[in-house]
Amino acid sequence: MAAKFGVGKLTRHLFLCIGPNCIESEQGQQAWDYLKKRLKQLNLAGSDGPCYRTKCDCLRICIDGPICVVYPEGTWYKQANPENLERIIQQHLIGGKVVEELCFARNPLAPDSSDR
Ligand code: FES
Secondary structure, three states: OHHHHOOOOOOEEEEEEOOOOOOOHHHHHHHHHHHHHHHHHOOOOOOOOOEEEEEEOOOOOOOOOOOEEEEOOOEEEOOOOHHHHHHHHHHHHHOOOOOOOOEEEEOOOOOOHHHO
């Protein structure tokens, strides 16, 4: 079952908070729907990976949302609305470069964490 979703081939995992405190729930849901649609259209999420996406209720920042975090870089983004998610998809997920204007914090995961 996991392989169907690309587990084993993943290079990035994006979490998106859909509110209700950092953003109205309706807008959070719109952002999530946009993210899902675009990752599918661009063939970035599926049995070949490379991206996994998860919606969540709260990432505990609770301001200037939707809040989004991309691992393994541990890049935290604010204002991840559809327009800015497109920038994150194109520049970060595809291009490998952080969208500096939207990034408010960084916490990369240890590259050797799989050995622990
Ligand atoms: S409700 Fe979005 S980070 Fe808390």
